[in-house]
Amino acid sequence: MSTSTAPLGPRAAELAVDPVAYALALREHLADNSADYDRWRGHEPMTVAERNHHHAALLRALHDDGGWTRYGWPEPAGLGGDPRHRAALYDELSSAGLPVPDQCLVLETLGNPVVHFAPTLAAEVMPALFTGAQWWGQGFSEPEAGSDLAALRCRARRDGDHYVVSGQKLWMSFGATAHRFVCLVRTGTPEARHRGLTMLMIDADAPGVSRRPVALASGQEEVSEVFFDDVRVPLSRAIGAEDQGWAVAMYLLQFERSMFAWQSAGIALRRLRDLRDRLASSGTPLPDGTTSRLGSTYADIVTLRSRSAATIRRLAAGDTVGPEASVDKILLATVETGLHDLARDALGADFLLADPQDPHALDSTAWRAEWWYSRSSTILGGSAEVQRTILADHVLGLPQESSR
Amino acid sequence: MSLDDATVEVVRGSLREVFATGRPVAPALDELGWAEVLEEDPSIATTVLFGEQGRALASSGLLADTMLAELPGYAPGTHTLLLPHPRLGSHPGPTGVLLASTAEVVVVPRATPDGVVLATIERSSLVTRPAGGFDPGSGWQLVTLGAALQPDSVPVGAAWERAVATGRRALAAEIIGVCTAALELAVTHTSVRHQYGRPLGSFQSVRHQLAEAHAALEAARVTLDVAWSAAEDVAAWAATVAKLRAGATQSTVLRRTVQVLGAMGITLESDMHRYVSRGAALDALLGGHLRLADEVGSAALAGADLHPVVTT
Incomplete structure (x- = not known):
């Protein structure tokens, strides 16, 4: 378990309870160090994968000089505070002419349930998100389950202290570069529809995972298709209870x-x-x-x-x-x-x-x-x-x- | 200070009753102790007052009174304000609109190279004609000003911009009231009226049109809330955006609510036509949504700050 050792400002405790003070301090930081952030202004890298890594470096810079990416998330991984801190981060970046890192788009969706339903797991996996070392992909849709999400079929069966996952996910943003996937999988019967689903975190480098980028009409590989072939996932990677996905x-x-x-x-x-x-x-x-x-x-x-x-x-x-x-x-x-x-x-x-x-x-x-x-x-x-x-x-x- | 939810509901109920009886609004507000409510929480008080006026399709001089309160030296009841003609947006010119008011003295704004100046004139000496047209119930009088006028003009400086901003927030609230009532009528109608053996409101196309109307209405509400709480340096800009939003909302909402009422929606027998024409009339005062979009866009191209207006 990695705990950040990056220096925080002397006002960290105060900023954690005051989103407005946090926003002002961050604005000052971005203005005072404007030249250091210039490499993220102007045109972005041509491919999505390059852009993902470029944005990860921005997260690293924000993290290492003040821990700015950790506010608004609960301790121990975060520094405390509430969603208004995170809203201020994204807003101050935009006002300063900087991109909102791709990773944050997914973090805002997936980070919240992990923190809420799986705090122990959150403490383990979230620090790497705040430094930009890792990011996640969201695996909900499938070829036969788009708008009708409750029709999904990607299957997880229990085998001892593991789930074994088989099936496929589609339209995963940044799926080609993500380090972990948060997937909605079927643990009950198909007839159970939305009552038979479980949320699992699956490592992208686990044996049996393969992925295929899907190019949008622009030629940009914004999304991916991910295949699971008997992938073993520890029970501890469930986010929320079984069948409560x-x-x-x-x-x-x-x-x-x-x-x-x-x-x-x-x-x-x-x-x-x-x-x-x-x-x-x-x-x-x-x-x-x-x-x-x-x-x-x-x-x-x-x-x-x-x-x-x-x-x-x-x-x-x-x-x-x-x-x-x-x-x-x-x-x-x-x-x-x-x-x-x-x-x-x-x-x-x-x-x-x-x-x-x-x-x-x-x-x-x-x-x-x-x-x-x-x-x-x-x-x-x-x-x-x-x-x-x-x-x-x-x-x-x-x-x-x-x-x- | 701000009013708690329960008090707001009591106030709203009293206002609804006042507007339902159709009696003159100003004395009824005095009876309710309106001045205190307004002082306690101007944003909620104004929003509820004009929202109820819109819902009731009532006509009054309240808008002029509310704007005059930003222009020191004039007393509602005695004075009313001549509003710029709809074709002039918020810019005073040789023609204007008098609202349904019994005040005997009219405050007349005029644009000069040094800003807006105000003069007062006896109502009886103005040439007026009733504004019938699209909204016969508006109670407006159209005024064409003579050439020899206003030796007593006084400059008002930034107070005119504040009065316009206040007027735009009030109008946005009134438009929201009109649209809320129209949407309620449409929901009720499509829930009880059957065709092909099922309620109209069970057809997806109808449901989706009304959902879009709801979203547009919520958009207008929250943009108005933000305009009330905006910092002073951006308050006029935020009021313009709120009026633009409300005006666009009446267009979106009323197009859909008319459609789902079928032919009833374009007859005198249903009230829907009154919401449609009142929405259009209110949109036109102090700058219609298309005009305001053009003004905001022109300002942007001229280098105006595209201000974020709101933070969390």
Whole structure:
């Protein structure tokens, strides 16, 4: 078990209980050491794997000079505090023109259930996340279980003090480089649907694991398919009780729908500033409607920030966030699709024709890849249709669809 | 100070009753001791007051009164404010709108190279005509100002921007009230009305349209909350965004609620048409959502800070 020995500032105890003081101290740190962080500004590496490692180095830098990545997570791995600390980290990075590390997108989804349902395991595996030495992938979807998650078939059977896992997972973000996977697997019968599932942490280098990157239409290998062939997983790697995986997944969704949205809003505001700067200095007339879409997109981002901040404050206060979080998810998708459609339309021919090999066209190439990725905002983590059905059922209380 | 939830519900109930009776709002508010409620928690008080006015589709001079409170020296009841004509956004010009108010003295804003100046004029000396049009129930009067006017003009400086921001927050709350009532009507209708042997609200297309309306409404609510709590240096900007959001929300919500009511939604027999026209009228005051999007976008292209506005 590794315990961090990196130096913390003299105010660590104070910052751990005060998210606002933490945010200000971090802002000061990033400003005072701005030049040290310059290597993460500007254009990102071309491949997803390279970008993952580039971002891991940013986590390391943040960790080693003040332990900034450990706030907001419980001790002993973390330094204490609440989700507002983490929200401040992502926000300050975006404000400073830095990326939110890829690893944090997954950490916010998977870290919370591990801390909550498996504190002993958390103490063992989380320090490596805060230093950027390791990161995780989320294994939920399967070829035959997308929106209908409870239909999943990847099987775990007990064998002594181990589970033996067989099956496959699909659409795992950063699955090609992740060190561990957090997977929802079937321990009950298929007929038990969501009642027969268990959440397991599986090491990527365990015998019987193989993976295949899947390229998105941009050519970027953002996701992977992972195969499990009789992979042995210690019982101690269960997150939550056996057959209680659905409850763990629902717990996790609260953070996925708020913190992921908050991170994305910060990133979106940084990218909107980039786009604005480029359009303002382009010297050519902008396509019709660009100005007003720029204004609406900015307003959409402020709205998303307002909503996810409110949800994060509820989580920090210990409230449970229920089906109403589908609103957060819809607002996130509005921002992602709106921003990237604006970039595509406003950049016009550059977006369409920029040569990926041209070092002067990196910005257009990046927008193109991000445009394809933005299309996932209405699909991943519950499709747009699923979110609307949740609101219709559980918030508006409309009559049930008769076919279900 | 802030009002606790139980008090807010009591206040909301009293206001709903006042608006339901249709009697003049200003004296009824005095009876309720409104000044104290407002002082205790201006954000919740204003949001609830205008939300209830919107829900009831009531017309009053409250918006002008609320804006005048930011412009020292004028007394609601005695004075009312001439609002900029919808085609002028928030910029005072030679035409304007008087709200349903009985005040005898009208405070008239004018744009000058040195900022907005105010003058007062007797209502009886103004040339007015009722604004019928899309929302016949608005109670508005359209005013065209004569050439020789206002020798007593006084500059108001930044107070005008504060008054506009206050007006935009109030209008956002009223639009939210209108849309909330329209969505409730649509949910009720689609839950009880059957076609093809099942409730309309069990068809996925209907369910999803109303879910989108709900999300848009929640978006407007939370953006307004943030506008009320924004730091002073960004308060006017946040109020603009809140008004833009509410205006866009009425467009989204009412398009869907009209559709799911079928032909009933476009008749005089259902109240839906009143929500539609009131939503459009309120959107148009102090800058409609399309105009505000254009203004924000222009400011951004001119180098304005794309402020994050909210933190956790």
